[in-house]
Amino acid sequence: MWAYSSNFYQIYTLGFCGCPGQNDSCTVPRIRKVEEWIPHLQRLSMDAVYFTPVFDSDAHGYDTRDYTRLDPRLGTNADFTQVCQALHRNGIRVVLDGVFNHVGRGFWAFQDVLQNREASPYRDWFFLDFGGNTAYNDGLWYEGWEGHYELVKLNLRNPAVVEYLMDCVSGWIREFDIDGLRLDVAYSLDQDFIARLRRHGDGLKEDFFLIGEMLHGDYNRLMGEGMLHSVTNYECYKGLYSSFNSLNLFEIAHSLQRQFGPEPWTLYKGKHLLNFVDNHDVTRIASMLGRPEHLPLIYALLFAMPGIPCVYYGSEWGALGRKEEGDPALRPCFDRPEETELTPWIGNLAKAHKESAALRDGAYRTLTLTNRQLVMERAVPGERVIAAINADGEPYTAHFDAGAGRGIDLLTGQPHDFGGGSVLPPYSAVYWRITD
Numbered sequence: 001m002w003a004y005s006s007n008f009y010q011i012y013t014l015g016f017c018g019c020p021g022q023n024d025s026c027t028v029p030r031i032r033k034v035e036e037w038i039p040h041l042q043r044l045s046m047d048a049v050y051f052t053p054v055f056d057s058d059a060h061g062y063d064t065r066d067y068t069r070l071d072p073r074l075g076t077n078a079d080f081t082q083v084c085q086a087l088h089r090n091g092i093r094v095v096l097d098g099v100f101n102h103v104g105r106g107f108w109a110f111q112d113v114l115q116n117r118e119a120s121p122y123r124d125w126f127f128l129d130f131g132g133n134t135a136y137n138d139g140l141w142y143e144g145w146e147g148h149y150e151l152v153k154l155n156l157r158n159p160a161v162v163e164y165l166m167d168c169v170s171g172w173i174r175e176f177d178i179d180g181l182r183l184d185v186a187y188s189l190d191q192d193f194i195a196r197l198r199r200h201g202d203g204l205k206e207d208f209f210l211i212g213e214m215l216h217g218d219y220n221r222l223m224g225e226g227m228l229h230s231v232t233n234y235e236c237y238k239g240l241y242s243s244f245n246s247l248n249l250f251e252i253a254h255s256l257q258r259q260f261g262p263e264p265w266t267l268y269k270g271k272h273l274l275n276f277v278d279n280h281d282v283t284r285i286a287s288m289l290g291r292p293e294h295l296p297l298i299y300a301l302l303f304a305m306p307g308i309p310c311v312y313y314g315s316e317w318g319a320l321g322r323k324e325e326g327d328p329a330l331r332p333c334f335d336r337p338e339e340t341e342l343t344p345w346i347g348n349l350a351k352a353h354k355e356s357a358a359l360r361d362g363a364y365r366t367l368t369l370t371n372r373q374l375v376m377e378r379a380v381p382g383e384r385v386i387a388a389i390n391a392d393g394e395p396y397t398a399h400f401d402a403g404a405g406r407g408i409d410l411l412t413g414q415p416h417d418f419g420g421g422s423v424l425p426p427y428s429a430v431y432w433r434i435t436d
Helices: 030-036 038-043 077-089 109-119 157-174 192-206 235-244 252-260 294-303 342-353 357-361
Strands: 007-009 048-051 055-057 064-070 091-096 102-104 150-153 180-183 209-212 274-276 308-312 363-369 371-381 384-388 395-399 407-409 423-424 429-435
Touching: 007 371, 030 038, 030 077, 038 342, 064 077, 064 157, 077 091, 077 157, 091 157, 091 209, 157 192, 157 371, 180 192, 192 371, 209 423, 235 252, 235 274, 235 294, 252 363, 252 371, 294 308, 294 342, 294 371, 294 384, 294 429, 308 342, 342 357, 357 384, 371 395, 384 423
Parallel strands: 007 048, 007 308, 048 091, 091 180, 180 209, 274 308
Antiparallel strands: 055 064, 102 150, 363 371, 371 384, 384 429, 395 423, 407 429
16 A cells, blocks of 8 residues: 555645635636645655545535535636646655545535425435524524534435535546545544445545544554554554653553553454644644754654654644634645755654665564654564654663664764664754664
8 A cells, every 4th residue: 555655644625725714606726836835745754634624615625515516716627637647747746635524614415405395305414303493593403513503414324415425526536536534523423325335436546535623542443454544543543642741651662562561361463543743723833842852853753753744734834823713823835845844854854764674564673762762663574663752851771682794874974873773962852773
């Protein structure tokens, strides 16, 4: 599966393109801006772009009106086709947000229900009570996703709804040649629907990638043979920033050991979860970390740990944004890519991840662990990579069994001799490759 060896870049599409918050129905080809960023994506060694919703919606994209039409604030279907073609020409895959749990109030079938009530042929597409009401005073009650009545929950046990959504996915592959889907609130989706979608995608395009948004619980519930290929790793997301802020790297090491360690009881060994330090729903990592010196280190850990690393647009140069300031603070429009010292650092980490089989697919083992230092090993037959993090403001000499031979620093190309211990400068990270 191509995604397992890829670096992902997430774009909150409507914000990135500077769209108005409410759909004004004016067609403007703002999506073409993505083409201008392709050289930046290449410098970052990104292999795939994950777009949050791009289809016609009421406001923020997750309130779909029409699954077959690009949101006019972004342009036309033809505009998006050209963007996808440009990305593909430059070796970058395209993953879209599949928002299948709910739709917006402007969704055409729900509008038919509001107009025709019991006589609507789409009444069974939703969960309705014509004897009830909501704050919108429609004269009927419907289930809104987690109590949000601007989001009308779809009945995914209705074969007509499922067939409609499968036809939409077929159209996206046919028209835009997309390479996969990220399923919004996958934890709320009917499992039979997910299995059906997996069969459908497999039949339409080889290695069609499915990843689901999971916040908690056992990820294996939705991930595995015949289901999703991957899920979002929120457990390690929390462990990453919390470990640095509390100077307690035991927290993230515990999660990594629990998920991928050598013990037979580990949960996700051999699987590839999507890892991230921020996204469109949470405070940006540069605003979350208490010490700016830890920002390069958390990305070094992100690209060293098992799984698929994902970078959120703007965070590669340390953009700020706090959740409590509202969604616009997390989803801004940047006129052009910026660059700080962090940007090429992330590009080097991503390049090392792309070029190392051990970092992409290797088994995980903890070699050294203290509150402020973590040394891990990723290994495949013929190659081992030792990733070392020093979150302290003082040098640290790490002693561990590196086996025979010398190492090469993947980020600088400098040789390294492990004899007598390995000195880690203050606030530093290093990847040493050992070829057996």
